[in-house]
Amino acid sequence: MKRTKKNSKSKKLWLKIPLVIILLLVLGVGVYAYSVYHNAKETVNNKMHDPVDAIDPDVTKKKVKATEPLNILLLGIDQRSNDKGRSDALIVLSLDPANDKMQLISIPRDTRTTIIGKGFADKINHAYAYGGSDMSVATVENFLDIDLDYYVRMNMEGLQELVDQLGTISVNNEIAWNDGKYDFTTGPVEMDGDKTMHFVRMRKQDPNGDFGRTKRQRQVIEGIVNKGASVGSVGKINGVIDILGHNMATNLDFDDMKKLLRGYKDTRKNIVSYQMKGSGTYIKTNGKDIYYLVVPDEEISKVHGMISGNGQ
Structure with a gap:
């Protein structure tokens, strides 16, 4: 039907949040001023556009034209010199225009699943290292038994620059901590780019560990x-x-x-977030005990239903 460890504790964990939806919304403000329109068109088509074999553009374009629900894979890439990088953030963004709803479902980076194109099980974030965006898309589709219509990937450095360009962003912080540079209090927190990176990187002081970090993402x-x-x-x-x-x-x-802007911009009115759940375990791989998150079939079925519109 479908286009058939613990990891390094480096402080550069993830957080390169892709967000095509931001571009869509931002383009809506004064977009028809020629200079902005021209710059946007040239940038998107000549710098950002990168098709993948796993997604049939003709099928997707028909869905967009009919304003049907869409699924977009957001990939946050920790890319270093001489290293293709891994997708330390994987989020399925589902847009439901009929109900003005946007759904964000995080897939833990240590999730063990079959890597499509390789034929063996590994951490889901390794798919990007093996085969880039194309293999990531195919692997997530197979894991959740869904079709993805688009993907967006963004490097970590881009997140900080993006927040600084916007000025600041505001979040509602649920736990208080101090990381030696910033004091994060509970309640509304205003953050520039650097503070945002500290906010999403913290893990050790969070009682929920990596799950708390993905919620902050x-x-x-x-x-x-x-x-x-x-x-x-x-x-x-x-x-x-x-x-x-x-x-x-x-x-x-x-x-x-442009079509997403016109038909899907109101989906941000109702944002629902969910974190896939599983149990951590060590599995011997190539002679080493490697940490994986094992997601039960019941959880996979639940998330499939949420994305397909059959969830509770």
Whole structure:
């Protein structure tokens, strides 16, 4: 039907939040001023557009034209020199225009699953290291038994630049901590790019560990979406476009983005977040005990239903 360890504790864990939805919303503010429109079109089509074999563009374009629900894979890449990188953030963004609903489902990076194109089980975030965005898309589709219509990947450095370009973002922080540089209190927190990176990187002081970190990733996405939707300066819009052009890749072209803007922009009115659950265990792999998160079939079925519109 479908397009058939613990990891390094480096402080560069993830957080490169891709967000095509931000671009879609930002382009809606003064987009028809020629300079902005032209810059956006050139950047998207010549710098960002990167199709993958796992997604049939003709099928997706028909769904967009009919304003049907869409699924977008967001990949946050920790890419270093001489290393292709791994997708330390994997989020399925589902857009339901009929109900003005946006759903963000995080897939833990240590999740053990079959890597499509390799034929063996490994951590789901390794799919990107093995075969880039194409293999990541195919692997997530197989894991959740869904079709993905688009993907967006963004480098870590781009997140910080993006928040700084927007000015600041605001999130509702649920636990208090101090990381030696910033004091994070409970309640609303205003953050620039650097503080945002500290917010999403923290793990050791969070009683929920990596699960708490992925929740903060989704909070930051929501903060960026909300701030991006209110940006009214042409200078900021051009700045956002340039940052995304240097840090983001997607199979969306400019016409796709315009159609999403028109038919799907209200989906941000109702944002639902969910974190896939599983149990951590060590499995001997190539003679080494490697940490994996094993997600039970019942959880996979639940998330499949949520994405397919059959969830509770």
